[in-house]
Amino acid sequence: MIKPVYLDYAATTPMDPRVRQRMLEVMGHQSGFGNPASVTHVFGRTAAAAIEQAAAEVAALVNANPDYVVWTSGATESDNLGVIGGARYRQAQGRHVVTAATEHKAVLGACAELQRHGYEVTYLQPTEMGLIEPAAVSAALRADTVLVSIMHANNETGVVQDIAAIGALCRAAGILFHVDAVQSAGKLPLDMQAQYVDLLTLNAHKACGPKGVGALVLNAATVKRVEPILFGGGQQRGMRPGTLPVHQIVGMGETARLLQLEMAEEVQRILTLRDNLWSGINDLPGILLNGHPEQRIASILTVSVAGVEGESLRFAVDDLAVTSGSACNSATGEPSYVLRALGRPDVLAEASLRFSLGRFTQPDDIQQAITSFRRAVTHLRALSPEEL
């Protein structure tokens, strides 16, 4: 069987061989395997040093203090720790949280958990372009607001929020600002100081690093800790217990280092590919771009196709590995709540494809995507009674 063209980088990515190589160095059975908490012997201390280096690499990517990188099992946990742990840490100040309807389910789920424990949550609606306007955030702030959580780039549409503006608002009001930057890391400049971010969610596997590792980065200048949501051996200053997975963390460090090193060039390359893709399909009638046409990251292009049925559309492009809605939704089979929040009717939300590009995407892949997409749409429209 011929492998489909992989255009699902927003769901997960292939691991960069350079990351893999670094991980291998600490996956030996002769060395590198220690428990970083075992400070009494060299195996543990070597592991601890490897983790320090990784923290420096991650911190450098987002202009943070390496001592304030809290390692987690991925962005889901980071979002939970940032939102729940951040809100609980500030709970003496109040119990109101602001977020957006288009956030990732890890943030929405964390907010729902807070609601079950007596918090109030305001869910902001995006504009039809997918934007959360800073003015809307400002209007939602209350005296008892303790945390605002707004993602940087949306995983389904690629729409980018003005986090610096929202961050400035929050900072002025003394409110913690949490940002899920999973989709923007290495694609847009990230600077926790300049953008007034207090808590930042990252993971590795959306950027050619390993799955199952992430970080919540604290802005040391504004927030010294969050309340833990897992309990145990006191590792990571009690904020996140559990034996640190050295190989995973080393992989995430290398992932961050490569992102920083190659961002400028890589973004340009991806942008060209995506523009080629878009101009290769948008002359067909009824192809609707989801989300803001300019305020978006280079790597994601999500389109809805009028007049065709969603499941058949996906099947017709099965030589492409793409997602309809986010990968999470693809497991539930429901139309995307993000596209619905943008005002797309169910039928159009269903008949959507997210093309997401990445490090190993080549011009040939884009060519195949264009060919396949055009063939699929043409075929389905020919079959459709709506065309009669």
Next chain:
Amino acid sequence: MIKPVYLDYAATTPMDPRVRQRMLEVMGHQSGFGNPASVTHVFGRTAAAAIEQAAAEVAALVNANPDYVVWTSGATESDNLGVIGGARYRQAQGRHVVTAATEHKAVLGACAELQRHGYEVTYLQPTEMGLIEPAAVSAALRADTVLVSIMHANNETGVVQDIAAIGALCRAAGILFHVDAVQSAGKLPLDMQAQYVDLLTLNAHKACGPKGVGALVLNAATVKRVEPILFGGGQQRGMRPGTLPVHQIVGMGETARLLQLEMAEEVQRILTLRDNLWSGINDLPGILLNGHPEQRIASILTVSVAGVEGESLRFAVDDLAVTSGSACNSATGEPSYVLRALGRPDVLAEASLRFSLGRFTQPDDIQQAITSFRRAVTHLRALSPEEL
């Protein structure tokens, strides 16, 4: 610098090259990297199939249903999910939990979190030998008890609890029984049916697998779900969201497979090594074995040394990578709460060494441990004013 002899397998273990190999196969940038939730394309489905196989391997080790293996980031999270998620799932029945003072901090921490949310927790004290007597568990059960959490083998002493007896008691009373089997997996037979275990905590890195992955295994016959403690994309039937780390899970599957395959022989080999170690040091005066002399796993030998100071004892054996107390405690520098619960005074709890053996431990290593330990004790006693 010459590497010390690694005798700290209870803290973490070197990765078996066979496990590493299996992981490598799904760490490529050409294949194996998909998001298992991306059921719409072959990359995702291949990943999902790899995870199914790993679930079968883990389930086989403990006689469980593969559909009821919930993947986590490690035993800390599994313990939290088992204790908190199990208790919350049964909360209509009551809010009382029973555990032991000698449990791992991940269980104790989870219990403390329940207490902060209105639960009552009974902490059973062990006998001087470290045993939690089934009668003591029985006496602690109440009408509103919903969960009992007792570990199989203790990580500091190696003492083994009679989980089948405790399990039978719980089953008869309709109470969930959670067992942390991190230290016993592959060292003692585990059978969730025969031992009446409802929720079982496992991880990979204590058994020559990768760090940062674990499982909570549910006994499908008695408990269909637990309440989640992390919230997000609905993966794993909503019990534990987040993109599944395929390479990690595949590594844990292979870890389980190897444990099952090699257990009988390997336990015998380790037992011989440990007995040699013990008989090589116990003729020195004032060497006290911690924990029950027979009801214990083969791989752990913890001794307290009378008349010597703990920190100097560790320093004097710095050609051995061993721990005083558990690795977690080694980060805090406090004497072990487990040894104190066994009635050891602080000075003896401090002056303790845990030798833990594993797959790559060789007779030479044991010889060096004996030599080093004898030299250290002799040196420190000669320096000690207590001997005057």
Next chain:
Amino acid sequence: MNEAAYNALVAERFDRAPTALGSAVVGRAGSPAQGAAVYFAADVEAGRLHNVGFRAFACPHIIAACSLTAAKLEGARPEQLVDPTLLESLKELEIPVEKTGKILILKDALSACYANFQARQATGALS
């Protein structure tokens, strides 16, 4: 959930180009909002259906089901549009149970087609 569960017959039928559509009798059911819209049409000659064709806004299973059904009806008597055994061969498509509702839409379109046949016959429009 696993959308990949399309067997080879579904794939083959799904990929076919749309066939010629007769125009003497037609039937339509469903809508995009209902998840499927199906249209059948055929000519009638000497008491037999010809140029039996379909159009569908539907998932691959239903498209394949329409295709298979249209093929089966070619040359059949109009009553067969509502013959309870007509859809038996759809078993080969292994359509998941949760799509039963969509199969009903297909059935409704066939029934509508037959109703159209009867109506046109009554008015003498068909020979």
Next chain:
Amino acid sequence: MNEAAYNALVAERFDRAPTALGSAVVGRAGSPAQGAAVYFAADVEAGRLHNVGFRAFACPHIIAACSLTAAKLEGARPEQLVDPTLLESLKELEIPVEKTGKILILKDALSACYANFQARQATGALS
């Protein structure tokens, strides 16, 4: 926390075999329960300390400190047991601040030793 923070001098001093202990003047302080017990002893000849030795139940830093101090006192005048500058060279051991309490035990043992010297001198036991 990092117990590895013992410098080379600590390691070297820690590893030495116990030295000969004089017996004319002795001083003891601390206990295992306090985290350290230290014992100093020496002979006195012609107004000078000889065979200055120690025993200690203590961490490596304090053992090294005892060793260094005993060496420094060899041939010194008894008053130097309580000379404020005596412990200055311990800086080289880079003892972490949290061990200040244990250094006090060492100091107390030296003071006890000096007190013992004074007492024995008063009774004429020392020439």
